[in-house]
Every structure is written in C-alpha cells, then in structure tokens.
Amino acid sequence: MRAPTYSEALEFAIDRSYDINLDMLRSRNLHLDTHNDYLVGTYPPLKAMGDLDAENLLLQVTPSIDLYFHVPFCDQHCTFCHFAKEIHPSPERVERYLAALDKEMSWSDAALADRAVETAFFGGGTPSFLTNSQLKTLFGMIGRRFDLSKSEVSFELHPSLAKQVDAADRISTLLRSGVNRFVLGVQSLDPSILRILNRGHRVDEVVQLVRLLNEMGVENLSLDLMYGLPQQTLRSWYDSLIGLLDLGIEKFNVFPLMFKSTDPVARHLAQGRYQFAGAKERIIMHFMAEHILTTLGYRHGPIFYWSKQSQPHSVQQRRKYDSWNDNNLVPFGVAGFGYMSQCQFYNEADLDRYLYRVEAGEKPVWKGVVLSQDDLMRRTVMFALRSSGVSLSRFEREFGVSIEKCFGRELEKLNEAGLIYISNDGLLSLTAAGTINSGAVSLLFFSNNILEQVAYNDSRIADKRTDLLEKHDYSPAARYGSSTEMQVAFR
Numbered sequence: 001m002r003a004p005t006y007s008e009a010l011e012f013a014i015d016r017s018y019d020i021n022l023d024m025l026r027s028r029n030l031h032l033d034t035h036n037d038y039l040v041g042t043y044p045p046l047k048a049m050g051d052l053d054a055e056n057l058l059l060q061v062t063p064s065i066d067l068y069f070h071v072p073f074c075d076q077h078c079t080f081c082h083f084a085k086e087i088h089p090s091p092e093r094v095e096r097y098l099a100a101l102d103k104e105m106s107w108s109d110a111a112l113a114d115r116a117v118e119t120a121f122f123g124g125g126t127p128s129f130l131t132n133s134q135l136k137t138l139f140g141m142i143g144r145r146f147d148l149s150k151s152e153v154s155f156e157l158h159p160s161l162a163k164q165v166d167a168a169d170r171i172s173t174l175l176r177s178g179v180n181r182f183v184l185g186v187q188s189l190d191p192s193i194l195r196i197l198n199r200g201h202r203v204d205e206v207v208q209l210v211r212l213l214n215e216m217g218v219e220n221l222s223l224d225l226m227y228g229l230p231q232q233t234l235r236s237w238y239d240s241l242i243g244l245l246d247l248g249i250e251k252f253n254v255f256p257l258m259f260k261s262t263d264p265v266a267r268h269l270a271q272g273r274y275q276f277a278g279a280k281e282r283i284i285m286h287f288m289a290e291h292i293l294t295t296l297g298y299r300h301g302p303i304f305y306w307s308k309q310s311q312p313h314s315v316q317q318r319r320k321y322d323s324w325n326d327n328n329l330v331p332f333g334v335a336g337f338g339y340m341s342q343c344q345f346y347n348e349a350d351l352d353r354y355l356y357r358v359e360a361g362e363k364p365v366w367k368g369v370v371l372s373q374d375d376l377m378r379r380t381v382m383f384a385l386r387s388s389g390v391s392l393s394r395f396e397r398e399f400g401v402s403i404e405k406c407f408g409r410e411l412e413k414l415n416e417a418g419l420i421y422i423s424n425d426g427l428l429s430l431t432a433a434g435t436i437n438s439g440a441v442s443l444l445f446f447s448n449n450i451l452e453q454v455a456y457n458d459s460r461i462a463d464k465r466t467d468l469l470e471k472h473d474y475s476p477a478a479r480y481g482s483s484t485e486m487q488v489a490f491r
Contacts, residue, residue, distance in 0.1 A: 003245060004295055006238045013287035020283055020433050021418075030417050030440045032476055034228070034279060035259045035269060035486040039386075040442040041474025042337055042344050043379040044369050048453040048477075052345055052368025058111040060341040062328045065112065066319055067120040067146065069101070069138075070333030071127040072351060075160065076200035079264040080226075080257060082471050084335030084349055085125045094134060097334075097351075100358040102141045104332050107363045109145060112330065119152045119316040122179075128157045132169050139177035152315040154181040159201035162208040171216055181220040181314060182213060183253075188229055189240040196230050196274060197265070203243075210247050222251035222314065227285035229257055230265065230274035237285050241292055251313055254289045255304040256282055261464040261480070261489045262471040270490035283436055302387040303435050321387035324380050324398065334364075335472060342371045344379075349468045373399065374447060377406055382442040385420075389429035392422070403428065410444050439476040446477055454478045464489045 004012070025031035032038075072084045073094060086093070120142075130138065142148070155174055161167050174182075188194055189203050213221055223244055227237050244252070257276075259266045268274050277285065290300075298306045301313035302321050312318050319327050331338040334354040337346045345368030348354040357364040371379065377399050384390045395403045404411065411428075414420040419434035419441055434441055446454075458478040461467045480486035 001296055003242055004292055006235060009238055009288045009291050010234060012291040013284045016287040017280060017283045020436060022279060025417060025437060028413065028417055030419060031437050032440045033483065034282065036476065036479040037439045038258050038474065038476040038479065039439055040382050040476065043382055044344060044375060044450050045454060045475035045477055046346060046367055046473040047457040047469055048450045049367035049369045052343060052365055054363035054365045056343050056370060057340040057345065058108060061111050061115060062326060064116040064118050065328045065330050066118055066316065068329060068331040068336050068338065069122045070124060070331065070336045071122060071130060072125040072334050073129045074124065074126045075129065076198050078199055079197050079268065082260045082263050083125065084351065086351055096355065098134060098137055100355050101332055104358050104364065105145055117146050117148055117151045118319055118327065120148055121316055122155045124156060126158045127155055128161045128170065132166055132173055135170060135173045148178040152181055153179045154183055154314065154316055155179045156183045156185065157209065158185060159205045159209050162205040162212065167212060168216065171213065175216065182218055183222050183224065184209065185224045186244065187224060187226045188232065189243045190232065190236045193229050193231055193236065207247065221249065222253055223249050224253045226255060226257050228277045228282045230268055230276055232277060234284060238288060241289055245296065250308040252306045253304055254306060260471065262466065266490040270487040286436055303438055321383045324384065325376055342376065343368055344371060346472065349472050378445045378447060381407065381445050385430055385441065386438060389427040392426040392428060407445065414441060414444065443476045451477060
C-alpha cells in the first residue's frame with residue numbers, strides 16, 4: 001500500500017476538519033485555545049498538592065510496579081522543553097547525581113524488594129547524554145535492586161548520539177543491560193524548524209542513528225514527532241512524516257506542541273516572532289497524520305500513539321492509562337512524578353535541593369496528595385478515555401457505583417457536543433473530536449475543590465516564566481486565560 005500523496009492527505013484532512021465545530025465547542029467551554037491546551041499528566045495536578053509524608057508512599061505498594069528514572073542533563077536547551085534539566089554539567093556533577101540516584105533507591109529497598117517490575121523508563125533531559133561508563137554505573141546499581149529481565153525497558157535517545165564516536169558502544173551497553181525499547185526524539189525533519197527549536201541535531205543524524213539501531217538488531221523503536229511547531233507548514237509536516245516512514249519506522253508518538261510560559265517557545269508565540277499554526281490548521285495536521293498512518297496499516301493506541309506492529313505501542317503506555325489504579329509508578333531522580341499507595345506526588349524539582357535532601361538521607365518528596373475515592377474515580381476516567389476507553393461495568397465493579405451516577409451531567413454535556421460515545425458493549429470512548437479536545441474533556445472531570453486549590457496556588461505565583469510550580473504542573477487547569485493574558489504571562 002502506497003502512502004497518500006500530499007494532495008490526497010490534505011484533501012482528506014480538510015474534509016475531516018469540518019466535522020469539528022470549533023465555534024460550538026468554544027461556546028460550551030469544550031475547546032481550549034492553543035496556549036491553554038494541555039494534557040493531564042497527574043491528577044490531582046501539582047498546583048493542588050501540598051506537603052506529604054514520604055512514608056505514606058510505602059503503605060500500600062501494589063504487587064507489580066513501574067519505574068521511572070530521570071536523567072536531567074542535556075547538551076542544549078530545546079525551546080519547547082520544560083522538564084528538569086541542566087546544560088553541560090561537569091563530569092563530577094553527573095557522578096554526584098548518579099550517586100544520589102543510588103541513595104534514593106535505597107530508601108525503598110525493603111518495600112519494593114518482592115515487587116514485579118513491569119516497565120522501566122529512562123527519560124530526561126537526555127539519558128543518552130551519559131557516557132558509556134556512566135551508563136554501566138547506572139544500570140549496575142539498578143540491577144542490584146531490580147530484576148528487569150522480564151520488563152519492558154524503555155530508553156530515550158537524542159539523534160545527536162549518532163555523531164559520538166562510541167555511539168555503538170553505548171547502544172551495546174544499553175542492550176546488554178536489558179533495554180528493549182528505544183524512543184527517539186525527532187520532532188521534525190525540517191532543518192529550519194530544528195534550528196528554531198534549538199534541537200542540537202541534524203536530519204542526517206536521525207537517519208544515521210536509525211540505521212545504526214537497525215544494524216544492531218533493535219526491533220522496538222518509537223519516534224516522537226510534533227505538529228504546530230514554529231514556521232511549520234502543512235507541507236513540511238507531511239514531508240517529515242513521510243520521510244520517517246521511508247526509514248521503515250513502525251511506531252510513532254505524534255502529538256501537538258503544548259505551551260508553558262517557562263519555555264522560550266511560549267515567548268516566541270506571545271511576541272509573534274514566528275508563524276504558528278492556528279486551531280484549524282493544527283486539526284488539519286492531526287487528520288493528515290491519521291489518514292497517512294491508517295492507510296499504511298498503523299493502529300491507533302493511546303491518543304497520539306501509533307503502531308504498525310501487532311503488539312501494543314508499549315506496555316508502559318498501557319500500564320499508564322489502562323491499568324487504572326492497579327499499578328504504582330515509582331520515580332527516581334529530580335522532578336520525577338509518581339503514583340504510589342494511592343498518593344500522587346513529585347520529587348524535588350530543583351536539582352540542588354534534590355541532591356541536598358537525598359544526601360541527607362531523605363526521600364526527596366516535594367509535593368503530594370493522598371487521593372480520595374472521588375479523586376480516584378476522576379483520575380480513572382481521564383486516563384482511560386485517552387487509551388482503550390472506560391468499561392462501564394468495570395467502573396461499577398471497581399468503585400461500587402455507576403459512572404452515570406457519578407458523572408451523568410458531564411457525560412451528557414460531552415455526548416451532546418459529540419466528544420464521546422458508548423459502544424453496544426458498554427465502552428465509553430472519545431470520538432475524533434474528543435481526541436483533539438482531550439485536554440478540555442479531562443478538565444470537565446476536575447472536581448470543584450481541586451480547581452479552587454489550583455486557582456489559589458496559581459494566583460500566588462509571582463513570575464510564571466520562572467516558577468517551578470508553573471513549570472512542572474502538567475494539566476490544563478488555571479492556565480493563561482485570554483490571548484491578551486497569555487501574552488502578558490509568556491512575555
């Protein structure tokens with residue numbers, strides 16, 4: 001099957017875009033403007049969290065767990081990135097951080113000793129920033145505590161790894177250490193856009209690294225690709241996707257650019273420095289990707305995830321969205337966020353503060369909250385809707401009450417707007433319009449109490465360009481309001 005031509009993909013996408021009634025959705029507060037739109041990363045969100053006794057995290061650890069390791073080091077500051085990172089750290093700084101990771105892991109040794117590790121994910125920052133020796137140190141201390149032999153182990157790579165003389169050695173170390181899934185952050189194949197984003201890699205390095213991974217027998221590779229980028233046109237979006245398909249990539253994470261006032265790209269938007277796609281154009285880009293990938297036999301997993309292989313896009317994503325509250329995400333490292341013993345929490349997001357607390361023998365919990373039954377139900381609906389959907393019968397078994405009784409008003413509003421549907425076998429899912437407006441759908445399920453806490457803590461932020469709460473709060477709640485207010489906050 002050949003890929004649709006640019007004209008075919010564009011025509012299909014424009015036709016599909018007419019199914020999204022933006023005026024109607026805006027009038028019902030079910031469409032978030034580009035600068036306000038964001039996916040829910042945690043519920044409750046960071047701005048609704050407070051102090052949390054770290055010992056609470058060990059009270060009800062689930063039999064199987066997922067691990068996250070944060071590597072906060074990079075060679076450059078990408079303009080869209082708001083995750084914890086430090087640019088060009090000294091070797092001594094990196095070694096100190098690895099020692100801190102080891103010490104942080106020791107805090108929960110007893111509680112996690114007999115738990116099955118379903119997945120482990122290494123993110124950043126840039127995990128592939130670590131030297132071959134540092135990678136061996138990292139996996140050596142993990143291996144002393146956790147058995148990853150039956151786990152899905154995912155590792156993020158930066159394309160610039162291709163220019164390192166020991167790239168093959170580093171990949172070999174990762175493969176021997178149990179890594180069986182790689183995630184490559186490409187974002188675009190347009191050289192001018194890569195320069196604006198300060199990505200620090202060239203298009204040819206993407207090609208070189210993909211070929212090297214193939215030569216070394218890597219079979220599970222997923223590429224990140226973004227739309228709505230500065231100076232991105234419909235044509236350059238099409239060309240980037242086709243260019244990666246020509247490399248034989250079988251898994252994609254295709255997602256829109258999301259703005260935070262702490263990121264340089266947000267200031268670019270506010271200042272009109274570059275041309276950015278509007279809401280309609282972003283929808284067309286979404287449907288172009290959908291048409292191309294569907295035509296070529298790719299299946300849609302959790303929203304924005306696509307796979308041509310028979311297995312799911314990743315165990316990690318299935319666990320994150322579809323296991324409901326049956327798994328614990330255990331984070332290690334600065335700014336890692338997790339879910340343990342029905343607590344949603346964040347580690348310290350400032351690197352010096354993180355190091356100080358860990359070296360003092362503390363678990364570096366920054367903010368957290370113990371979830372109520374109401375929180376758990378809301379969290380379940382938000383996350384499951386982004387993946388396989390909400391089984392109405394499972395919801396009632398899990399919580400002892402029907403979803404209609406809990407959220408009848410919300411479901412009615414979403415159904416009338418064409419954002420959800422319920423199948424004959426009782427599965428609540430997002431429509432195409434719901435997928436595109438998933439941030440607004442999730443926001444509808446926030447409790448009034450949580451919204452009030454978020455609004456209060458948001459109002460106390462003096463400078464949204466530098467505040468850590470603002471930087472690490474991954475939710476659409478209490479964002480920037482009108483375009484005028486956005487320009488003030490982002491500038």
